Amino acid sequence: xxxxxxxxxxxxxxxxxxNIGAAARAMKNMGLSDLALVAPKVFPSGEATARASGADDxxxxxxxxxxxxxxxxDRELVIxxxxxxxxxxxxxxxxRECAGMVAQSPxxxxxxxGREHSGLDNAELERCHYLLHIPCNPGFSSLxxxxxxxxxxxxxxxxxxxxxxxxxxxxxxxxxxxxxxxFYQHLDTALHExxxxxxxxxxxxxxxxxxxxxxxxxxxxxxIHILRGILTAVQLQLKRQGSSTCGKN
Amino acid sequence: xxxxxxxxxxxxxxxxxxNIGAAARAMKNMGLSDLALVAPKVFPSGEATARASGADDxxxxxxxxxxxxxxxxDRELVIxxxxxxxxxxxxxxxxRECAGMVAQSPxxxxxxxGREHSGLDNAELERCHYLLHIPCNPGFSSLxxxxxxxxxxxxxxxxxxxxxxxxxxxxxxxxxxxxxxxFYQHLDTALHExxxxxxxxxxxxxxxxxxxxxxxxxxxxxxIHILRGILTAVQLQLKRQGSSTCGKN
Numbered sequence: 322x323x324x325x326x327x328x329x330x331x332x333x334x335x336x337x338x339x340n341i342g343a344a345a346r347a348m349k350n351m352g353l354s355d356l357a358l359v360a361p362k363v364f365p366s367g368e369a370t371a372r373a374s375g376a377d378d379x380x381x382x383x384x385x386x387x388x389x390x391x392x393x394x395d396r397e398l399v400i401x402x403x404x405x406x407x408x409x410x411x412x413x414x415x416x417r418e419c420a421g422m423v424a425q426s427p428x429x430x431x432x433x434x435g436r437e438h439s440g441l442d443n444a445e446l447e448r449c450h451y452l453l454h455i456p457c458n459p460g461f462s463s464l465x466x467x468x469x470x471x472x473x474x475x476x477x478x479x480x481x482x483x484x485x486x487x488x489x490x491x492x493x494x495x496x497x498x499x500x501x502x503x504f505y506q507h508l509d510t511a512l513h514e515x516x517x518x519x520x521x522x523x524x525x526x527x528x529x530x531x532x533x534x535x536x537x538x539x540x541x542x543x544x545i546h547i548l549r550g551i552l553t554a555v556q557l558q559l560k561r562q563g564s565s566t567c568g569k570n
Numbered sequence: 571x572x573x574x575x576x577x578x579x580x581x582x583x584x585x586x587x588x589n590i591g592a593a594a595r596a597m598k599n600m601g602l603s604d605l606a607l608v609a610p611k612v613f614p615s616g617e618a619t620a621r622a623s624g625a626d627d628x629x630x631x632x633x634x635x636x637x638x639x640x641x642x643x644d645r646e647l648v649i650x651x652x653x654x655x656x657x658x659x660x661x662x663x664x665x666r667e668c669a670g671m672v673a674q675s676p677x678x679x680x681x682x683x684g685r686e687h688s689g690l691d692n693a694e695l696e697r698c699h700y701l702l703h704i705p706c707n708p709g710f711s712s713l714x715x716x717x718x719x720x721x722x723x724x725x726x727x728x729x730x731x732x733x734x735x736x737x738x739x740x741x742x743x744x745x746x747x748x749x750x751x752x753f754y755q756h757l758d759t760a761l762h763e764x765x766x767x768x769x770x771x772x773x774x775x776x777x778x779x780x781x782x783x784x785x786x787x788x789x790x791x792x793x794i795h796i797l798r799g800i801l802t803a804v805q806l807q808l809k810r811q812g813s814s815t816c817g818k819n
Contacts, residue, residue, distance in 0.1 A: 346713075346714060350707055350710055351707060352706075372714075456728060457727060458600060461598045461625065463623070465623065468596055468717065471717040515800070515803045515806075530793065537787050544783050547776065551766050554761070
């Protein structure tokens with residue numbers, strides 16, 4: 322049952338403690354054990370324990386985090402469950418594709434499940450490399466959060482039972498979510514300094530498109546260093562020229 | 571959504587009304603509508619309605635039966651969910667096999683889900699043509715009844731989608747090789763202007779790494795325009811600052 326130890330389930334802003342308990346039970350049923358709770362409304366709770374129905378160890382080990390950043394800081398792959406079709410198409414997986422990708426590779430992964438009534442918000446979805454959509458009745462498409470997790474966990478369990486693929490050649494370590502955020506902040510700063518974002522007056526949507534590009538590529542840590550090196554070079558060069566300016570403009 | 575109209579879900583001896591509501595929600599999410607309740611402890615119930623979360627029509631249409639016989643009288647195929655391995659081997663299906671058998675044939679089918687603590691009893695299991703077993707952690711194998719139904723309903727929904735999937739929304743055109751080359755030339759030029767490549771004296775290998783990143787991401791044409799817009803902004807800003815320089819360096 323250690324096959325899924327690299328998979329963290331992250332419940333974001335869960336309102337009903339019963340759903341946390343049901344999620345813990347679904348996790349243990351399917352061999353998952355790493356649970357993080359981002360700003361749960363009520364936790365711990367007798368209702369969570371009752372619905373966990375014996376998966377007390379999962380609840381006891383759950384990390385309670387103040388922010389999503391904290392819950393995913395060390396993760397190399399972030400996948401967010403989303404019922405909505407989105408205006409900007411983000412790379413999408415169904416549960417089986419997601420399970421195939423996640424179960425066969427040891428990459429540190431976070432699977433995010435959002436609030437009962439509103440799911441994950443846009444800023445949270447933009448942290449994700451992929452969105453996970455569960456096929457369902459388009460006329461009644463909102464699954465209970467623990468039910469959605471149950472479906473995904475079931476597919477993960479099945480995928481983890483298959484023999485591992487021939488080992489891929491060892492990859493260079495992938496950038497963590499924290500490193501990606503630092504990169505995006507650096508990029509945002511540099512793009513303002515070169516007046517790319519300021520000029521266009523559409524920073525949020527342009528930054529979203531840039532996030533979409535760089536999330537999709539699954540950057541290695543080495544590659545992040547190169548890209549940040551470029552940003553630093555741009556900033557230095559602007560500063561050099563700026564400091565040698567005699568005031569006329 | 572009429573594809574699964576021949577499938578009846580039968581909940582036998584359910585104790586907690588919340589589970590009946592959660593089951594109704596899972597059914598409606600996955601395009602099922604025929605629900606029978608055999609001797610439920612409490613029904614109807616506000617808790618069932620709350621957990622159904624809008625699947626009120628399923629609850630309103632549920633047939634309440636005094637006996638299993640009554641619930642399955644008109645059924646041609648009966649399949650019972652069972653967590654236990656049984657001494658007498660009964661033909662067994664996993665959810666995917668079950669869904670494949672059920673969704674593609676119009677045979678009137680009943681899927682039975684038993685009591686929260688004890689499942690279906692022997693007499694009930696013996697009414698079944700097949701037993702349905704959900705693969706899971708052998709050390710913690712009792713799924714919540716609505717969670718088990720959610721997994722099976724999900725597989726039924728997938729199996730019922732024999733129609734070709736709705737066409738994926740047309741992707742934005744991908745960049746051609748020619749466009750990618752122009753981009754790399756632009757990038758190379760700009761990186762020299764900001765002295766990123768010059769300084770490092772390792773241009774070929776750095777450019778190779780950058781190619782590796784941007785080739786991997788399969789850029790769209792729109793995205794190429796954004797990235798080249800950034801390069802142009804960098805160049806313009808350098809030029810602006812350069813032209814206002816008074817010569818000292």
